[in-house]
Amino acid sequence: MTHTASMLRLAPYRPTIDEEALVRCIDACTDCAQTCTACADACLGEASVAHLVTCIRLNLNCADVCVATAAVLSRAGGNATDATTLVEACAAACRACAEECDRHASIHEHCRVCAEACRNCEEACKTLFAMAPTR
């Protein structure tokens, strides 16, 4: 259990966006960042690392974008719409990583779990994005 929901509830402002979707997206981003970092490291430990190079790169990209998105959304109090393009970039990084992880999912179970975390985050980003008022 994270503190995301209580911290948002205790902030001295209300976000202009659905709070539940915001909390879900922040938590999905931090979970996805950790999962992708761990998947890259697991891939580096495989005998078949040469076949996993694209996967590792997409893992690392996805982790970087998820960390930034979680942080920006954690201060999205007044202004969640400013984050629209970043949330879109995050969904794109998650999708790219999930697609590549899927290719190795039958052989490497860490890739299967990582694809799951990425799809969960992509979905949470898209839900938040769909709710954001037009810029």
Add this chain to the structure above:
Amino acid sequence: MTHTASMLRLAPYRPTIDEEALVRCIDACTDCAQTCTACADACLGEASVAHLVTCIRLNLNCADVCVATAAVLSRAGGNATDATTLVEACAAACRACAEECDRHASIHEHCRVCAEACRNCEEACKTLFAMAPTR
């Protein structure tokens, strides 16, 4: 529920350190990073922001160190001892932030929750640190 424990279990190596303590520390770091980022933003939203400047700075420092520590520990497969000094730095950042948040905890409930997340992370870092084989 994060994917930290399953990802570690599915990695093609076993860490040289207690897995449960490692998972707990990673999850405490990512939660603390988010909580501190949110606390800084909540502080920025308070009418009394001028009194919260030190709190905001320590929040931001703690978030930065927690993000790095979570990432390094997420690839701590073979080599968790390499992270010893970083985990120590993380515990120090958490303690400094918790102490400052405590000063505002009776007025700002987000500071009370943040101090809690920081103490939880400091404790998890110290537990992991105590288990690490001497360098």
Add this chain to the structure above:
Amino acid sequence: MTHTASMLRLAPYRPTIDEEALVRCIDACTDCAQTCTACADACLGEASVAHLVTCIRLNLNCADVCVATAAVLSRAGGNATDATTLVEACAAACRACAEECDRHASIHEHCRVCAEACRNCEEACKTLFAMAPTR
């Protein structure tokens, strides 16, 4: 002098995008991240911190996005087009921060310098973005 250009030249691949624009964008992102982090801290040190709350938030957002963009572009070897939306999000964060910093530039010289670093980074992102092949 950074090592960005030599590292790119020594990589075992050629990027699909103009190398000079890529190096310029990476360096602009890392410089902008540092400048924004420093501007947020300088703002926190001002007696008028209550008037600088929006500036601090946009500084922190911009720093987070710039750090992620610099990292993703630093591994943009084969696949710079994947980063298109992120680079666009980075330009947006830089523009938002520059506009807010401009409002305080006549009073706080650190805001004037920060607006300059943000505009430089926005420009470098747009140049890179304009060169990226259509997805």
Add this chain to the structure above:
Amino acid sequence: MTHTASMLRLAPYRPTIDEEALVRCIDACTDCAQTCTACADACLGEASVAHLVTCIRLNLNCADVCVATAAVLSRAGGNATDATTLVEACAAACRACAEECDRHASIHEHCRVCAEACRNCEEACKTLFAMAPTR
């Protein structure tokens, strides 16, 4: 040319630590983070990636710690001593990465340049650390 020195000069406080050493350390950290990220990616592009797995991991660790250290030092206005353990952790990450990169320096020139950036950053951290008042 980065904006680090001018931003520090324009801050509404003077650091308790030598400003030149602080600027040098911040710039060395941001440069080292970029170089390590690029070295990890170059290693991933090599035919001999299986021999470079430890190098990639240490590159990624070093980049993460350098990013955090640069950020914390960029807000080190009043309180650089708080960062002492982190700066020590950064020096350790840089040394570990430089030592591993050295092993591949005769074959992969990107590892030679990366070892150089790491040693430069380790040195800058140690210089800053040596100047810090005792905690």
